[in-house]
Amino acid sequence: MQCGTQFSESAKPPLHCPICEDERQFVRHSGQEWTTLERLAADHRNRLEEEASRLLGIGTEPEFAIGQRALLVQSPAGNLLWDCITLLDDRTIAEVNARGGIRGIAISHPHYYTTMVEWAEHFDAEIFLHTADREWVVRTSPRIQFWEGTRLPLWDDLTLINCGGHFEGGTVLHWPAGENGKGALLTGDIIQVVQDRRYVSFMRSYPNLIPLGATAIRRILEQVESVAFEQIYGAWWKANVLSDAKAALRKSAERYVRAITS
Numbered sequence: 001m002q003c004g005t006q007f008s009e010s011a012k013p014p015l016h017c018p019i020c021e022d023e024r025q026f027v028r029h030s031g032q033e034w035t036t037l038e039r040l041a042a043d044h045r046n047r048l049e050e051e052a053s054r055l056l057g058i059g060t061e062p063e064f065a066i067g068q069r070a071l072l073v074q075s076p077a078g079n080l081l082w083d084c085i086t087l088l089d090d091r092t093i094a095e096v097n098a099r100g101g102i103r104g105i106a107i108s109h110p111h112y113y114t115t116m117v118e119w120a121e122h123f124d125a126e127i128f129l130h131t132a133d134r135e136w137v138v139r140t141s142p143r144i145q146f147w148e149g150t151r152l153p154l155w156d157d158l159t160l161i162n163c164g165g166h167f168e169g170g171t172v173l174h175w176p177a178g179e180n181g182k183g184a185l186l187t188g189d190i191i192q193v194v195q196d197r198r199y200v201s202f203m204r205s206y207p208n209l210i211p212l213g214a215t216a217i218r219r220i221l222e223q224v225e226s227v228a229f230e231q232i233y234g235a236w237w238k239a240n241v242l243s244d245a246k247a248a249l250r251k252s253a254e255r256y257v258r259a260i261t262s
């Protein structure tokens, strides 16, 4: 219930969730609780709303687990689900199918692995995860492809970029067709869009307030320096930098490094 990650089927609930017990997350004060997709679907539903043209947001109401929304990038050679959420309900399946289904699922980091295998099986999709975060996969599947290195080109010039930071395998998606061809980055919380949406930020742990160091920040900047983007779409509804996002990233990184080194 805390991170929304689905484990392989078992007769009894697992004893531990490594993702919650990691220093970047937490177990609730009342202890770990478990649920099933059926129980979740009984009192939750998904909200589907366009965040931009050809970019459908999918989140759960009332909010569940970490509370992120996923994004369906609608692309000519096949749709890509960027990040994932736990609940997959009938209305979501119908709405996604009406937009052409899902060819692939790419996920920024383990906090959003959720029920990725469920989604992949349902839509007959492949899953792209960076191999550096392989240890955090708690439900394995032959549909998961672990990729290595700093770039993974997909179709239609969609590209996965490994930035590290929050997680070693931390990945962002470059969507060159976004914002009428000016480009967009979809970042989850590898690059987190903050309340003041002229800025972004970066953390090793958000709930436990563990910052990143200057070297990690510079690595993130370097990894996205060569791609063009006007916008950044973060992990939450409307958590988006809608213009001049590359400059916003640069000044946010400078501000951050100044704060941690002064």
Ligand SMILES: [Zn+2]
Residues within 6 Å of the ligand: 109, 111, 166, 189
């Ligand atoms: Zn996270």
